[in-house]
Amino acid sequence: MDRDNNGKEFYFAKLSDLKVPVTFRISQLEGKRKPLSLTELLDKPELKFSGLQLPTLSDLYVTCQLVADNKPLTAPYRTSFKAFKNGYTWNEWVTFPINYCDVPLSSQITFTVWDIAGPRSATPVGGSTFRLFGKKMTLRRGKHRLLLWRDREADGSVETQTPSKVGIQDEMGRLEKLMKKFDRGDLPKNDWLDRLAFRRIEEIHTSEEAKSENLYLYVDLPRFDFPVIFDETESYPVTARTPAPPQPAIPVATQAVVNINQDPHLWAILDPEMELENPVEDKHRRLVRSHRNGPLDRELKPNPEIRNDLNRILNYAPTQALASEEKDLIWKFRYYLTRDKRGLTKFLKSVTWRDSNEVKQAIEILLPLWSDIDTDDALELLGPNTVDSRVRRYAVKQLNRAGPDELMLYLLQLVQALKFESLTSSDQRSSRSANSAISQEESGLAEFLIDRAVKNVVFGNRFYWYLMVEIGVEDKVTSKLYAKVVYRFQNRITEMDGTERRDLLRRQAEFIQVLSNKAKELRTSKDPRPKKIDKLRTFLADSKNGLSSLYPIPLPLDPTKEITGITPEKSSVFKSNLFPLLLFLQCSDGTEYPIILKNGDDMRQDQLVLQLFRLMDQLLKMENLDLKLSPYEVLATGALEGMAQFIPSKSIQAIVDEYGTLVEYLKANYPDEGSVGTFGIQPSVLDTYIRSCAGYCVVTYLLGVGDRHLDNLLLAPDGHFFHVDFGYILGRDPKPFPPPVKLCKEMVQAMGGPQSPHYQRFNRLCYTAFTILRKHSNLIINLVSLMVDANIPDIKHRDVHEHFLDKFRLDLTEEEAIKHFESLLPTSYFTAMLDMVHHWAQYWRS
Incomplete structure (x- = not known):
């Protein structure tokens, strides 16, 4: 935060703190492409095979690359194949293997749209070079319209010949600038007027597109909360000043006039103390929270006005940050708040974790005095912002009161919370381990989940598949963390039940792998849908594959059901882009359980949404309100595969x-x-x-x-x-x-x-x-x-x-x-x- 000349506050973030990969989305291509004339085709007959001459939309694709100072920073990326029906829309997210904090100020992204030129050859439809930073050294964000230079590949040189922004003035360009201001909150909002304005903008966009001869590629960049300013990551040593050698006098008429407002580099001054604690504020905090006031604070009671302020703070959303004055107020009445279970999470936010005296008082004195907290607060304490493992251990202890059915509602998030366990227990986090006030021991969350999973078969089955999905992620550190948890879980079930339960999990994985491979084969084949259905049914009916008759295994999607086979005659293939399979599973109790099996689709988001629907359904039923929701079962078995319950x-x-x-x-x-x-x-x-x-x-x-x-x-x-x-x-x-x-x-x-x-x-x-x-x-x-x-x-x-x-x-x-x-x-x-x-x-x- 800083202030401008008028005293108004403004916020920004430094690029060096943005340690996330460069990410953007290739959205769509707009503009007209005219087919070649008959004369051109007679002169060059080979052009009749080009995508431009096809009666349907050709299979365009986009290549992009991050470059800087005439050198590539990443390998070229190509969009995946997509069959277009009504327009060229990709909506594909691209993530480069380089963080924002590592890119230079001169970074550019080159975009080239390619079309089929003939057998095994491609031709550029157009290219554009997009600068990652604006004129004021700010990282660009939001939606951008890039001009494509027809029939040219993008030029990634410093003095590019294919800039994405040129001096073309059109009505749509003007409106898009206003829309960016509106999205940033620079323009006032009026709901009824905005709806009329947006409708009019759509009409103008349609008419402008019909008249324009240009091609435009739309890309979406992440919308960060604050402007991100480029800054140098290295710090410069402070050297002693030495007298400058005498310089010859320069005539006044020949002296260059430097405008400091136009040269941003004159302001690139690094303050080595910028990240340090303000000594005045630190002194004030230590005086306000002096341990000498401890005995007095025990009997301190708020007056009605302060009580209202405290209630207002306690009603804040879990993700809302506290101001320094609010933290001091919470600390002052910390003993009074121990009787209110809502106050614990807010109190822990007010603790200065680098101060050993405050940490000792919070953990050893106040935490045992606090009223038992609810499950929602325990989940908040297991998030990434809780740095002390003793607090996390307290949260796990509170979760121990929940039954298996309630815990199943939060299992997906508890498995994700294991990632944050590594943050507080890893020896590599030197910035935290250097402070002895904070405990870095393991909180016991993994052991708690393993213990519950061993005791409850249904809970353990879902726990196992949540872990297996995380093992398959690209992040090797995360994958290794979850692999250790799976190893401990399988050892525990082997000690308790022998190898039988472990073999069931292995057979589940083999069953899913066989079906997933077949789904991928059918998805990528060029056969028509009836042919795909015939192939699927033949595959399921073949006794060599052993799918029509199985030794009973729990269904991963619903472990309360034991499946004994698949009915080939009823199985089918849906007519969507990914051609998911419809399978009717035979259960040991004589019933059928229809499922949809997908390959090539990330089902983790659907899994999360249905889990939240199930939770909301339970919350409503607790209040005697049954709204007949149908939160069908969904299970992601991998990053790009999964299954869902089929409801007729x-x-x-x-x-x-x-x-x-x-x-x-x-x-x-x-x-x-x-x-x-x-x-x-x-x-x-x-x-x-x-x-x-x-x-x-x-x-x-x-x-x-x-x-x-x-x-x-x-x-x-x-x-x-x-x-x-x-x-x-x-x-x-x-x-x-x-x-x-x-x-x-x-x-x-x-x-x-x-x-x-x-x-x-x-x-x-x-x-x-x-x-x-x-x-x-x-x-x-x-x-x-x-x-x-x-x-x-x-x-x-x-x-x-x-x-x-x-x-x-x-x-x-x-x-x-x-x-x-x-x-x-x-x-x-x-x-x-x-x-x-x-x-x-x-x-x-x-």
Whole structure:
């Protein structure tokens, strides 16, 4: 933080502190490409094989490379193959193996779009060179439109011939600059006016694109909270001043005039004491928190005004930082707060961990006095910000009170918390181990989870697969950490149950590997879908593969089920891009368990979303509110593979195409002509439909689920409504102007319209569910925050704190928050045009 000349505060970050890889997303290509004329084809007949002459969109790809000072800093990267239907959209994230703190000021990224020129040859569609830093030495962020120089490969030299930004002045360029200011918060926001403005911008964008002769490539850079300023990482030695030798006099007329405001290098002064503690502030803190005041502080009681301030601080979200004055206030009344279980996490944030006296008092005196904390606070203490293993050990002790079913709800996050264990117990963290006030011993979280996993087979099975996914990550340190935990777990189950249980886990892995290999083979083959289905069924029916009849093994997705084989006749292949498999598993109890098995898709984000849905469902049921949610099982078995439970249902789009309305669909499956006020549907089915609609409207709103359309909103014959496909969360959405609450007109019509009593009941259920979940906001925020290092893109590149503050509106009272949520429902109908566009896109793809 610093201040400008007018005294206003401004914030920035230094590039040397940004120790994360260079990351960006290649979004889409816009502009017209005209096919060659007949004369050109007659002159060069070989050009008829080029992608430009194809009747469909050609298979373009993009290559990019980080360069600086005429030298490459990374190897070239090429986007993966993608079949285009309606436009050239990649939406592919690229991560270079170099950190931001290591790139020089002259860094550039070269982008070249390539097309097919003929058999085994490619030709550049256009190239562009993008400077990573702006004119004021700030790291560029957000969305950028790059001009492509037609038929040229990107030039990565210092004086590039293919700059991404030139002096072309068009209306869209002007509007995009204003949009960047709007995203940064430099322009005031007005909801109703902004909606009109965005609609008008879309119209201008369409017309400008039709008139423009240029090609533009859109890229997205991470949006950091503050501007990132380039700075030198090395420090310069301070040398003694020596008298300068006499210089010849320079005539005044020939002296160069230097403008210090225009030369940023004149201000690149490194202060060697910049990172040190301010001695004045440190002295003030030690005086305020003097140990001499300890006996007096024990009996200190706050007055009503201070009590209100303390309550306000205790109601902060877990991810909100405390100001220095708030920390001092918490410390002053620390003994008074020991009776309030909410105060422990805030008190630990107020401790100065480099001060041995404060640490000793906090850990040895106050921590044992504190009231037992709730699970949400225990999870917060297991996060990356807890530096003392004794505090983490206390959190593990609090978790020991939870039963296996409750602990299963948090298991995914507890496995991620093992990463932060290595931060406090590793000898390599010299900056922490140098301070003897902080304990670096192991907290016992791994041993606690292993002990629970050994005692409970279902818990242990899910624990094993969560660990195996982390072993497969690229980070060798993390992989080695989890491999040690798996080794200890397998040794423990061998000591208790012999090799039988360990063999079951091995056979599960072999079973999944065989199916995953087949899924990959079918996905990459060029056969039509019917041929793929025939190959799958032949493979499953072949006795050599041993899949139609198995020795019973627990299903990894649901260990309570034992599978004995797969039914080849019912198995199929879906018609999506990745061609996932639909498998009907035979269970030992005579039932069938249908699953979807995917290869080539990262299912960890879906796994997290469904886990949070399951948690929210339990929280609502604890308050006697059953909203009939269907949190189906999802399990990622690798970084790019996994399986999900298949629930027989139909998408709303398919129902509308076949039945016309959702009412007719429900009536066809569960009719009741004698019912009154339920449109000829059994009352329990309509009740299930209304409750599940309300539940999913609230939970998808809180998690910011995006890319909602009529093909991923599903309805089961018994009235259970649910969502699938969670590729966009925490506010990300590929569509413009996404509604905050996912409610389409077909859903409302099935309730009788917005004036019907069923719709009013739906509204009341939404308000009640939102109020209940808002009371558990700390638990939800802590669970998502623990997943920040889980390599889930939508969490890694989003601000979890800001998202949930905006959704839960913790700054408002309960009544005000309900009114805010109420205002979102009437305006949250899907845009019918976007649904129609998506429907036609799916039609042409099929």
